[in-house]
Amino acid sequence: MNRVSSMLKSALAAGALAAALALPVASAGPADAQDYPSKRLEWTIAFGPGGGNDIMSRTLIDILQKHKLYPENIVAENRAGGSGAVGWGYVFGKKGDPYQISSTSGSFVTTPLQADTPWKPTDFTPIALLASDDLVLLVKGDSEIETVQQFIEAAKKKPPTIGGIGAVNVDFIIPKILSKQAGFDFDYVSFNAAGELNTALLSNSLDAIMANPGEVLGLIESKDMRPLAYSGETTPPALGDVPTLKEAGYEIGVSLPRGLILPPDVPKEAQDWWIETIKKVVETPEWKDYLEKQILTENIRYGEDFRTFLKTTQDRFAEILREQGAIK
Incomplete structure (x- = not known):
């Protein structure tokens, strides 16, 4: 996995620089x-x-604006790089500023385990965990491989190249666990954007990818991609008769936490305001529609319960990654 480690180190160097350059903002006064x-x-x-x-993120912004839950403008900016280290490093550098916010994913937990980031997940001010996200293993639609069993047999003969979002994210952890249980090796390539990941598979630059079902459902329906297995406990109806990895005989047991955080040390009033506001957001029909279309499992924990969840999840991921030899 030298290739992955090299890619991550260079990307995280940019992330550390971004964090270092982020000018701290004074805490809001009374x-x-x-x-x-x-x-x-x-x-x-x-x-x-x-x-x-x-x-x-953009779904939440649309809901906040449509229902007039946030009274001022909201400006979204993609700050990709370093498996999330650039963006979250930027927010970390805005300590005390309640007008900075970010969404979390699996890399929010795993990136600090692999790299020397100046932050860890529990340093931020937690608003809420909102959903858990499982992944689907896919090959190109015209691939000769039609089942997960065929994929594993082919992988034993020739290690495949598998792509995912983030260098040591859930996208990496799931095939790593699968490969160890099934007895094959693979080369992992990380991406910062889903569009680049999908293009790499469709252009035959990758043998397979791990992806969020909601991001690739259209490509599955058009038969440009073929799903082989789902990492969750139960396959969602949108994926038809695709088996779970558990049904195929492999225990995975990890999912991707999606939530919201503020920078460290913001006023408690701001944290409380966001918790109460998100309680309204998750009751809207637009949020329910988002969960259904993106094939997510609603999993809500507010404030300090979310911080505890992040600590527990990071400990679990660290254990898995050490067992798989991905970190020391």
């Missing part, structure tokens, strides 16, 4: 906290356009 929110909100998306992180 008057600011009392009037919160009264300024433009800057929403950092730590990955490129089109991925699960981007889709969730």
Whole structure:
């Protein structure tokens, strides 16, 4: 996995620089906290356009604006790089600023395990865990491989190249666990944007990818991609008769946490405001529609319960990655 480690180190160097250059913003004073929110909100998306992180962020922004839940403008910016380290490093550098916000994904937990980031997930101010996200293993639609069993047999003969979002993310952890249980090797290639990942598979640059079902459903329906197995407990109806990895005989047991965080040390009033606002967001029909279309499992934990979840999840991921030899 030297190739992955090299890619991650160079990308994270950019992430560390971004964090170092991010100018800290003074904490809001009592008057600011009392009037919160009264300024433009800057929403950092730590990955490129089109991925699960981007889709969730822009869905939440649309809901906030449509239902007039945030009174000022919201500006979203994709700050991709370093498996999320660039974007979250930027937000970390805005300590005390309640007008900075970001969405989380599996890399929010795994990137600090692999790299020397100046932050860890529990350093941020937690708003809410919103959903859990499982992945689907896919090959190109015209591939000779039609089942996960055929994929494994072919992988034993010739290690495949598998792509995913993030260098040591759930996208990497799932095939790593599968490969160890099934007895094959593979080369992993990380991407920062779903569009680039999908293009790489469709152009025959990859043998397979791990992806969020909602991001590739159209490509599955058009038969440009063929799903082989789903990592969750139960295959969603949208994927038809695709088996779960558990049904194929492999225990995976990890999923991707999607939530919202503010920078460290923001006023408690801002955290409380966001918790109460998100409680309204998750009751909207638009949010329910998003969960259904993106094939997500609603999993809501607010405030400190979310912080505890992040700590527990990181400990679990660290255990898995050490067992698989991905980290020391």
